[in-house]
Amino acid sequence: MKASDLSRRHFLSASLLAGGGLLFDFSIPAADAAETGGQVVTAFVRILPDNRVLIGAKNAEIGQGAKTMLPMLIAEELDVDWAQVTIEQTHADQKIFGGQSAGGSRTTPREWLPTRTAGAAARAMLVAAAGQSWAVNPATLVTRGGKVIDPASGRSVTYASLAAAAAKQPAPDPATLMLKDPKEFRIIGQSIGGVDTPAIVAGKPLFGIDFKLPGMVYAVLETCPAFGGTLRSANLDAVRKLPGVAHVLTIKGDGTPESLFDGVAILSKSWWSANQAREALKIDWDMSAVSGFSTQAYASQAAERLKGKADGDIVRSGDVEAAFATAARTVSAQYDYPFLAHATLEPQNCTALFKDGAIEIWAPTQNPESGRGLVAKALNLAPEKIRINFTRIGGGFGRRLMNDYMVQAAAIAAQVPGVPVKLVYSRQQDFQRDFYRPAGWHGFRAALDKSGKLSAFHDHFVTFGKDGKPVRSAEMPAHELPAGLIDTVLLEQSFLTTNMPTGWLRAPGSNALAFVTQAFLDEVAEAAGKDLPTLMLELLADPRALPRGPNAPPFLTSRAKGVIEKVLAMSSWADRGRLPKGRGKGFAFYHSHMGYFAEVLEVALVDGIPKVATVWVAGDVGSQIINPMNALHQAQGSVIEGLGQALAGQRITQIAGAVEQANFDTHPLQRIPDTPQILVEFVKTDHPPTGMGEPALPPVIPALVNALYAATGKRIRTLPIVPEMFA
Template sequence: MTRAAPPSPGRRHFLRQSAIGTGALVLGINANDALAAITKPASSTDAAFAPNAFIRIGSDGVVTLVSKQPEIGQGIKTSLPMVLAEELDVDWQDVRVIQADLDPIYGSQGAGGSTSTPTNYEEFRRLGATARAMLVTAAAQTWNVPAAQCATAAGAVVHPDGKRKLGYGQLAASAAKLAVPDPKDVVRKDPSNFKLLGKRIGGVDNAAIVAGKPLFGIDVQLPGMLYAVYAKCPVFGGKPVSFNEAEIKAMPGVKDAFIVPGTPNLNGLRPGVAIVATSTWAAFRARRALKVEWDEGPGASHSWADFTAQAQAAAGKPGTTTLRNDGDVTAALARATKTVEAAYSYPFISHASMEPQNCTAWVKPEQGTVELWAPTQNPGAGQALVASTFSIPKEKISLHITRSGGGFGRRLSSDFIVEAVAIARQVTAPVKLTWTREDDLQHDHFRAGGFHFLRGGVDSAGKLVAWHNHFVTFANRIGRDGTTVLQPGSGGSLSGDEFPGRWLANCLLEQTALECSIPMGPWRAPGSNVFAWVFHSFIDELAHAAGRDPLAFRLELLGDKDLVSGTGERGVPYNVARMKAVLREVADKSGWGKRKFPRGQGQGIAFHFSHRGYIAEVAEVTVSRDGKLKVDRVVVVTDIGAQIVNLSGAENQVQGSVIDGLSTLMYPELDIEKGRVVQSNFHEYQLLRMPDTPPKIEVHFLKSDYPVTGLGEPALPPLAPAVCNAIFAAIGKRVRQLPLSKTDLSWS
């Protein structure tokens, strides 16, 4: 099936993207102000070609490309500039990449939801192709030949007579004087002629990371900088009443200590006690001596045991919200040849990114400005939160985007940014706020826990005929329009279109929200990361009850229609043909059903559609008699569109998703007692270690004639159900509670 190419943007949209760069070309200015602020020309007389805010070619031939998205380990700082370089037709070795600050000239600058590639790919191709066309025109005018007779290669324009060649640096000054052509008149490369895209390219920061050079927010150093820590009430929603102020201020290196009142916004500035010192270690040492009287508030009554009891009580009642109610599930279950009931549950967990939250803030009262350095996934939201919290105009707030030591959705929140500004307002120097690991674990915006109570039925032909899921989730009470409402946490809302809802004539999906004061936020592949485990594990249970091959059962369930109508994820209809293609391919690549495994070994299969990606995975496991699990092999097939931008980066994202998904399946959980997180650090919050990673992770990409999409998230959700289904195949035990470590896998 062929999908039509997206419509070409109008000239107005293109000029908005090109912004200042377009004006620079029309006026004959060598470089636009935004780019000049980031990278200085080789000399004051250097004539540079800057056709837009993302590309600059100096007279020395050096090509500087701007990466506008935050780099959180997903490789976007390398892959998006690769798109520009491909259409420019330059050697990657001649390119240097710089990180942009937050600036409206670059358009959207967030990194989340695997959106960076799909929202920028086509536009970046046009930007690169337009710059290349202008260089060709400059060469053609120099030679007095038609531009159609000229070609480009390795950063130069060449004439087919083989006698004339001009490097881009030689053409920079003349190209800068040309008007930017209409994007509709610019010819982009045929993908079959790509020289760079689809190749394995190392990350642009790899050498600096290996050498330990400063790249991350935690590395920021400024003259006269002070260092801060911020202690918040261990109970969510609590606030400080008093603390041992005199004792703390008398400690070596401490410059100040004070209470910050905070705001009512749960995910904004939470009240706490700030300590400012001359070094990180002086601040941490004072933090250990801190004694605070807390007003713990109503959140002190929360506990996981109580939440579990509430969920069990809710399971026997109708949900408070009906998300889908097709057919008559009760009657269909009564007619079914076989029925299955199961309860699945999973806890709150932390993002646990390796770099704790941090931000450097410099408040300058005399200028009325704030300057920020932050490892953030959402710099615009950070700027907006600072502006609204402290009544500062956004144009007075500048933000430098540093590399992040992991994000996984945590750095979409901006609480650590607004905390740094609150502290910096009290001193006359730049302040770096650094969270401790305990802060990071216990004051996260957590992945919401949840409970699913499921019933399903199959008929005499082994076909799924009924599905009922009562989902008990968690919600915060927030203010809205002068009142308060319960809002489920990120990933805590079940869509009525979620698979397999639209595929069944009899389907009831319900939801009940338990109120809590625990802050929640996006966690890698929000919702899908747990829904896939629940749904595709239960589908496996139903396939077994029907006596069917799990692959055949899933293919039958998907049906024969190419597209399933409905809103789908992000308004995109579910493409059944693409999902069936990856399922069949993963079965072929894994040798599904072609080997007979001894007891204690088995294969499991699962698939999921999330973040525009169609992914299927097969896991092979060994379970020892005493219950030790080893994942021996994982085979992954993905369909993320027509082009893999950076093969090395794409493979890394899939392999990382498999490892992260396995880690999250096996170990992490947060206990809630008396309104607080019990676990404090990695000795109590276990993650997967290197010896436990699968020795074989095989990654296969199916190219399809659809728009390119991202890969930071969609490969994670199918891992957990594939492994759990393989465990059942190996020893006959179902895993219905996370983490997996709570399930006894021993057998005899």
């Protein structure tokens, strides 16, 4: 495989601009090279005198495995043994390291070729240095285990011995580099444990909430319970007199949840005393503009909107009304789902030190450059005056793509220059100051012709929006299936107003749309006298490549068919009729974040409560599973999270503009005893590998409700699933 997809200009420009990053610039040594005694090969790779290899992990680690996976790619092409490798986290700076965000399952497709190419380029320079030293053609030399070997003479030399000479070699043209054939992989494709796992098991301080600096003070920040309320007055002087309180500060917000709302910050030597003082605050908030929002009002408004004309079309193809007027049979149903919180186990936190007109930040962030821009604006600082250091993230799921906690910590630290400030949310604040997965309501219709084929499809989607556009994560793509598979489709939307900040939750959009579309299509399949897999395979029968946007590969019906057929075989779908009464299997398919996943779930109702026995998962994420153990964990974790969203009772409700839920008792997580057997297999196809953090989640909820229908005869059209539905 040649790295022909990378032009020399692109390959070198990143190096020249960043002094390393994914690529190479040997003229700029690492700041700590003298301390480590190592020779710098790239910004990511250092060869130490004992031939150990330090590889920088440039992306945030949130449990998705990037801190282990990216160095695996480099180590493979550099041709070193994994035992030689030490991994260290870089800081955040896209000018040096390129893209460092963690979200959208984009790390693997974004880094698969460039990161391997970086390793291959370093290897090529080492080989060239050895060839020059031995006066032989570098093409005759081979590498293995961090050594360059001359097969003709049997001599060898370690990379460490060649590092200084290799640094003088010109960077190779990437088009000339031959990346390894997968048959030669010794690291890629092996199950390798997470680099941080031993330290996590030992309880070592890796996470943002563990971070400490000498002289640090803790901060808590009180904001209006109703999103967007403004500060009128507070008993600041009284709180300043409380034990342990070092500072009481007011924060003037800009009215945007991504940055700052008005608030009162309390600083103390301990978080406990700061939080105790917070409870003594008496604040007069102006909530006049934001107190009229509630869950009950949204539901009433949505019901009315579904009866009327939509605000606008997402996609309209064919004559929809004519198709329904002439249909042999029609099916209709309404579905809905609630707001959800991210419920990260580690509450939001950030440490900041403002000194000499610059600020240094230690943050568990998924999207550091967005945070840099927000902090620069809030503090009126040049971006280069902001250094952002990664900490390990104790749960992200999209919440830490938003950097409000970073801006808040920076705004507080700027008022106490020279003092490190650590902002930590309480659990209540973490639930009530989130960026929520938006709720939605769907009015579906489907038309069937005389042969039982789906001839038209209509979804009136009611969600939240402003100025004619959906709020963040409330979008429905124009290609939502079955669009593109049948000629006559109408997807339209209407908007409600909310003050709730919304954000991306694992498998954004897909986590809700998969539920409603695949569950409704199961109803359509039944009306047509068939099962959902049969309906889907009929829709996917013709080989097609359907566009998915300028930066995404097309949707291939052949890949969708592959995972559907695989999961049907895995789960013995054809034998589902032999299950005892009260047990059922359900199926669903979804394409999300470039991954194709089909899932079958077996469930029974035990004492009126759904108990999931087994989930079968078939996925196609391309030609290579980079770290099989991690891929398995990502698929299993996605299934568990999806089941929790459906079965654990998760929902966010709102009264007078404020969130009601305050802890895991009212927004519970899936528990270990409720976790089923999860069997995962991958269908490898001749396509570049894609990410695993998200695409296994969306199909599990519709597979669950379809299985419950098979077991009980009751259709579940609203989430979460509660025992009263089966009474």
